[in-house]
Amino acid sequence: MTIEINKPELEDLIRKRLESGAFQSVEDVLWQALSSAPPHEKSDAAARPRPEGQKSLAQLFADSPFRGLAMDFDRFPDILPPG
Numbered sequence: 001m002t003i004e005i006n007k008p009e010l011e012d013l014i015r016k017r018l019e020s021g022a023f024q025s026v027e028d029v030l031w032q033a034l035s036s037a038p039p040h041e042k043s044d045a046a047a048r049p050r051p052e053g054q055k056s057l058a059q060l061f062a063d064s065p066f067r068g069l070a071m072d073f074d075r076f077p078d079i080l081p082p083g
Contacts, residue, residue: 014026014029017029071075
C-alpha cells in the first residue's frame, strides 16, 4: 500500500514525531494515531425512532409553558472578594 501525504503540515508533524525518538518508522506513527482514536461512527439521532411519548428537544421547547413570556435570563455577575 502506498500512502501519499499532500499536506506539508502533516508531513512536518510526522517528521517531528520521528525525530522525538518515540517512533521508529512512519508506520509506527500511523499505528499509534489510528489505534488510539476510536473510529467515528455516524450517529444520526434524528433517524432513530423516538420511543413513544418522548418529545424531541425542539418539540419540548416549542411546547414550553414559558413560550411567549418576556423572561430575562441575564444574571448578576459573580462577586469576588478583593485581591
